[in-house]
Amino acid sequence: MTNLYGCDVEALRGFLARYDLPAFHASQIYAWLYARRRFDPADWSDLPASLRERLQCDAVFDPGKIVARTTATDGTIKYGISPDGGGTIEAVYMHYDDRVTLCVSSQVGCALDCDFCLTGKMGFVRHLSPGEILGQVAQIQNDRGLGERPFNLVFMGMGEPLHNYDAVLAAFRVLVDPRGFGLSRKRITVSTSGLVPAIEQLAAEPRRPRLAVSLNATTDETRERIMPINRKYPLARLLEACREYTTTTGERITFEYVLLDGVNVADDDLERLAEMTRSLAVKVNLIPFNPVPDRLPYRPPSRQRVLQIRDELLRRDVPASIRWSRGTEARAACGQLATEATR
Numbered sequence: 001m002t003n004l005y006g007c008d009v010e011a012l013r014g015f016l017a018r019y020d021l022p023a024f025h026a027s028q029i030y031a032w033l034y035a036r037r038r039f040d041p042a043d044w045s046d047l048p049a050s051l052r053e054r055l056q057c058d059a060v061f062d063p064g065k066i067v068a069r070t071t072a073t074d075g076t077i078k079y080g081i082s083p084d085g086g087g088t089i090e091a092v093y094m095h096y097d098d099r100v101t102l103c104v105s106s107q108v109g110c111a112l113d114c115d116f117c118l119t120g121k122m123g124f125v126r127h128l129s130p131g132e133i134l135g136q137v138a139q140i141q142n143d144r145g146l147g148e149r150p151f152n153l154v155f156m157g158m159g160e161p162l163h164n165y166d167a168v169l170a171a172f173r174v175l176v177d178p179r180g181f182g183l184s185r186k187r188i189t190v191s192t193s194g195l196v197p198a199i200e201q202l203a204a205e206p207r208r209p210r211l212a213v214s215l216n217a218t219t220d221e222t223r224e225r226i227m228p229i230n231r232k233y234p235l236a237r238l239l240e241a242c243r244e245y246t247t248t249t250g251e252r253i254t255f256e257y258v259l260l261d262g263v264n265v266a267d268d269d270l271e272r273l274a275e276m277t278r279s280l281a282v283k284v285n286l287i288p289f290n291p292v293p294d295r296l297p298y299r300p301p302s303r304q305r306v307l308q309i310r311d312e313l314l315r316r317d318v319p320a321s322i323r324w325s326r327g328t329e330a331r332a333a334c335g336q337l338a339t340e341a342t343r
């Protein structure tokens, strides 16, 4: 049976019409799936009993199942989720004093093979469907009892979201739909390793999430070493695409910069980073690397150096902040998501 979780109103209408069922019920079903997050037609009290019975027989509404929870001492929870299409993906719940942030996956594994990233070491397994992306959000919302509470959502889990462009944008449209999840688009950020054509495509969308670019190096030589995608889209081309993006959309980009000791944190790097950002509407997010002993040959610079880097950038008028790791011991931190089976 087809899994209808992830369908928009149009697709639900099409399904109902195909089965000779009244299509105007599509928007009620849509509200149950995404605004109320109840997945069993038996609970859909505003639908006629006969329709609920038909739906139970003829369709599946499966957002995937939570199969594991690992809680770190800072309250960060890493979820293992088994999506309808198979495999296991990971998503993370982070709770701060004033906000909640969910980090979701867009693919099982990743094709881009960044050298500092555990997901990259898994290789690419498959793209997730819109329903498998939305299912992570819905299941964590329900599990944490978030109710109607707004939260931030980042596509920084497993996978390169812009490599799975259509599914991520389809999920985004349901997330920002007031009849769906009802999130403000400004709360949603997609992070890319620098897929230039997809950045250009995103700039042309009528509605789009915020964009973060995982920069991580200031020379092609270093970037190619740690991010093979740079061979296809070198820094000059990426920066040009970023410039176009900020001009076309009027929106600021975030440059993510994972700090790798001995690789990208020399004074020359800071000089070049400041130069790159000078005429761009960007802010820089510094991310001290989360070490994965025995698996990845990198370590973060000292805490003192991290603070110094931030201060140096601020002194050069670059808006810079530090994203200290959360959930490190649950392996829920950036670059640490890879399913146990693959490890």
Ligand code: SF4
Pocket: 110, 111, 112, 113, 114, 117, 118, 119, 120, 121, 157, 158, 159, 160, 193, 335
């Ligand atoms: S950092 Fe992102 S793009 Fe690079 S391998 Fe990891 S998941 Fe893929």
